[in-house]
Amino acid sequence: MGTVLSEKSMLNQRRRFLINATVSLGALGVGGLSVPFISSMNPSMGARTAGAPVQVDTSRLQPGEQITVLWRGKPVWVLRRTPDNIRNLKEENLRRSLRDPDSSVSTQQPDYASNELRSIRSEYLVVISLCTHLGCIPTYRPELAPDDLGPEWPGGYFCPCHGSRFDLAGRVYKRVPAPTNLVVPPYQFLADTLIEIGTSKET
Ligand code: FES
Numbered sequence: 001m002g003t004v005l006s007e008k009s010m011l012n013q014r015r016r017f018l019i020n021a022t023v024s025l026g027a028l029g030v031g032g033l034s035v036p037f038i039s040s041m042n043p044s045m046g047a048r049t050a051g052a053p054v055q056v057d058t059s060r061l062q063p064g065e066q067i068t069v070l071w072r073g074k075p076v077w078v079l080r081r082t083p084d085n086i087r088n089l090k091e092e093n094l095r096r097s098l099r100d101p102d103s104s105v106s107t108q109q110p111d112y113a114s115n116e117l118r119s120i121r122s123e124y125l126v127v128i129s130l131c132t133h134l135g136c137i138p139t140y141r142p143e144l145a146p147d148d149l150g151p152e153w154p155g156g157y158f159c160p161c162h163g164s165r166f167d168l169a170g171r172v173y174k175r176v177p178a179p180t181n182l183v184v185p186p187y188q189f190l191a192d193t194l195i196e197i198g199t200s201k202e203t
Pocket of ligand 1: 131132133134135136159160161162163164177178
C-alpha cells in the first residue's frame with residue numbers, strides 16, 4: 001500500500017510540473033501545446049525514475065516554441081529555433097558579451113555539441129533547464145529588446161533568482177553569477193522529428 005500511495009504522490013507531482021510548464025509556455029505566447037501533448041512524450045514514471053532515455057516527438061513544435069520534458073528528474077528544454085534566432089547567435093556583438101562562446105568548457109556538453117550553436121542540428125537546442133549558478137529554472141525570453149532586459153537583448157533565458165543571462169544556445173553572459181553555460185545532455189536524433197535524450201549515437 002505504501003508503494004501505491006508513493007506512486008500516486010509522484011504522479012501528482014509530475015502532473016503539477018507539466019501543468020506549470022504548459023502555463024508558462026502559454027503566458028509567453030509561445031505555447032498552444034496541451035498537457036496531453038507533453039505527457040505523451042514522456043515514458044512511464046517507473047522508467048523515468050530509473051534514468052531511462054526520454055523520446056521527444058517534435059513534429060508539432062513550431063519555430064520559436066519550446067517544450068519541457070523530464071529526464072532523470074531534471075527539466076530539459078527542447079527549443080526549435082527560428083532562422084532569425086540562429087542568425088543572431090552568430091553575431092559578433094553577442095559573442096563578445098559571452099563568457100564561453102565556443103563551448104570550450106568540456107563538462108557542459110558532449111563533444112558533438114561543443115560548437116557555436118551547442119547542438120547537433122542548428123534548428124534544435126536541447127539543454128537542461130537549471131541555472132549553473134544555484135539551480136533555479138531560468139525563464140524563456142525569446143523577444144527582442146524587451147524593456148526589462150535592454151536594447152541589446154537578442155532573445156534568450158533569464159534567471160529570476162540572481163539575474164544570470166543565457167542566449168538561445170544556453171551560453172552564459174559575462175558579468176553574471178552563473179559560471180558556465182547551461183548543460184547539454186547526451187541526445188541523438190532517431191528520426192527527423194524524434195529526439196532521444198539520454199543516449200548518444202556512439203553509445
Ligand atoms: S540561480 Fe540563477 S542566477 Fe542564481
